[in-house]
Amino acid sequence: MKKVLVVEDEEDVRELVAFKLSSAGYDVTVAVDGEEGLAQARRIRPDLVLLDWMTPRLNGLDAAIAMRADPELAAIPVILLTAKSQERDVERGFSAGIDDYIVKPFSPKELLSRIEAVLARVRISK
Amino acid sequence: MISSGVLVALTIAIGCALAIMGLVTSVSKVARGRHDRRQERRYQELRPRLLAAIDDSTIRLNLSPRDEKAMISIARNLLSAIRGDDREAVVAVLEREGVVDAAMHQTHARSAVRRARAVELLGRAGVERAAVRVRQLLKDPDFDVRRSAARSLGFIGHPGAIPDLLSAIEARNVPLNTVTMAIARIGPIGAGHLVDGCNGGIPLVRAICAELLGLNGTTHALTTLTTWLRDDDSLEVRIRAARALGRVGAPTSVDPLSEALRESEPVALRAVAAKALGSIGGVRTVSVLRDALNAPQPMVARNAAHALAAAGPAARETLEYAARGRPSARASYAREALSAVQLSERIAARRRGG
Numbered sequence: 001m002k003k004v005l006v007v008e009d010e011e012d013v014r015e016l017v018a019f020k021l022s023s024a025g026y027d028v029t030v031a032v033d034g035e036e037g038l039a040q041a042r043r044i045r046p047d048l049v050l051l052d053w054m055t056p057r058l059n060g061l062d063a064a065i066a067m068r069a070d071p072e073l074a075a076i077p078v079i080l081l082t083a084k085s086q087e088r089d090v091e092r093g094f095s096a097g098i099d100d101y102i103v104k105p106f107s108p109k110e111l112l113s114r115i116e117a118v119l120a121r122v123r124i125s126k
Numbered sequence: 127m128i129s130s131g132v133l134v135a136l137t138i139a140i141g142c143a144l145a146i147m148g149l150v151t152s153v154s155k156v157a158r159g160r161h162d163r164r165q166e167r168r169y170q171e172l173r174p175r176l177l178a179a180i181d182d183s184t185i186r187l188n189l190s191p192r193d194e195k196a197m198i199s200i201a202r203n204l205l206s207a208i209r210g211d212d213r214e215a216v217v218a219v220l221e222r223e224g225v226v227d228a229a230m231h232q233t234h235a236r237s238a239v240r241r242a243r244a245v246e247l248l249g250r251a252g253v254e255r256a257a258v259r260v261r262q263l264l265k266d267p268d269f270d271v272r273r274s275a276a277r278s279l280g281f282i283g284h285p286g287a288i289p290d291l292l293s294a295i296e297a298r299n300v301p302l303n304t305v306t307m308a309i310a311r312i313g314p315i316g317a318g319h320l321v322d323g324c325n326g327g328i329p330l331v332r333a334i335c336a337e338l339l340g341l342n343g344t345t346h347a348l349t350t351l352t353t354w355l356r357d358d359d360s361l362e363v364r365i366r367a368a369r370a371l372g373r374v375g376a377p378t379s380v381d382p383l384s385e386a387l388r389e390s391e392p393v394a395l396r397a398v399a400a401k402a403l404g405s406i407g408g409v410r411t412v413s414v415l416r417d418a419l420n421a422p423q424p425m426v427a428r429n430a431a432h433a434l435a436a437a438g439p440a441a442r443e444t445l446e447y448a449a450r451g452r453p454s455a456r457a458s459y460a461r462e463a464l465s466a467v468q469l470s471e472r473i474a475a476r477r478r479g480g
């Protein structure tokens with residue numbers, strides 16, 4: 001069972017995403033901000049991390065940068081989930097080394113497809 | 127002189143008042159904390175049930191009136207974050223379980239917070255039958271309720287709300303950006319209402335209408351925009367009408383925009399008219415813009431140069447000719463505009479992988 005870490009401060013959205021991923025057969029762990037997300041990532045070594053950009057304490061983008069700088073977490077694929085939709089925001093996200101970028105409001109079905117696609121790419125590249 | 131007895135009595139009275147205030151604050155803090163914890167427990171219990179019901183339409187939630195109020199908050203958050211089939215499924219659950227009706231009822235609540243939450247849910251869920259009530263709430267005594275109502279009318283998307291939104295601009299009781307965003311969200315379907323509603327309004331309303339009609343890009347408003355450009359008393363309205371005509375891009379707007387570029391017109395209007403002509407493009411704009419390149423006002427001449435750069439191959443040739451001319455402001459603006467357009471073409475080519 002693939003492990004997905006969901007980092008999202010908005011509880012209703014976090015629970016929805018966790019519910020959808022669990023229903024699709026993923027082993028889901030949740031965190032409420034970037035700091036807790038990094039700690040959880042080090043603890044459970046997920047197959048994929050879904051990061052909300054605007055989280056308190058450490059934001060999602062900085063958490064992604066920290067992951068890429070950490071040799072133990074650098075290879076874990078990251079998807080950024082955010083309300084920031086400007087072109088420069090998307091560019092900043094990809095410059096930070098993320099694997100995909102999803103803008104809120106998002107379609108949970110599309111989110112699942114993108115997670116599957118990113119995980120499939122990782123499988124192929126291995 | 128105040129006697130010591132009075133001073134002692136006064137000190138005791140102030141002390142008692144402070145103690146009572148402290149006690150009241152503590153009690154209300156405890157009560158608030160207890161209420162929040164109870165509410166949180168209710169959310170924890172309701173959220174998984176709602177999520178299950180989204181995936182399975184046979185599940186019935188049988189909500190109590192208190193549950194319905196809590197569900198309004200949960201659903202409002204979810205609807206602002208998701209789209210697609212799951213969003214539709216959330217709306218279906220809300221309808222099925224009576225949460226939409228509860229929200230309609232809550233728009234009459236004494237608490238402004240509840241009214242605002244309810245109206246926001248109705249907007250996020252796109253409940254068309256709530257539009258009449260939401261329009262009334264644009265005149266609510268509470269600022270947050272009025273703002274939520276304006277936002278919700280944009281989400282519901284019914285063009286009939288446009289006259290009320292325009293009145294809210296005139297009354298200045300809702301933030302301008304909230305109202306304009308709401309009208310913009312309604313989109314081109316509201317163009318007719320915008321034209322009708324703006325003609326009698328104050329200059330600020332007409333200026334915003336011109337901007338919105340330009341964003342809609344509909345040819346429906348060309349006559350109105352042209353009239354505003356030519357005859358409006360407010361320079362602000364004329365400028366925004368010029369910009370809107372440029373955005374719509376109809377060739378019929380070349381004549382009125384060329385008139386607005388005449389030397390007798392205000393500089394700010396001429397500068398915007400030049401830019402708008404560049405957006406329309408075509409052979410007829412070239413001669414007008416070429417003349418405007420010689421304008422003594424830098425803002426007009428520079429905009430004319432940039433407009434020529436954007437107005438197609440024939441205009442580009444004219445600009446290249448001007449750039450090669452003897453050193454002058456005209457030649458320098460032409461070179462600047464050509465460099466800018468070449469840079470943006472290089473960036474676009476790099477993005478395409480060229």
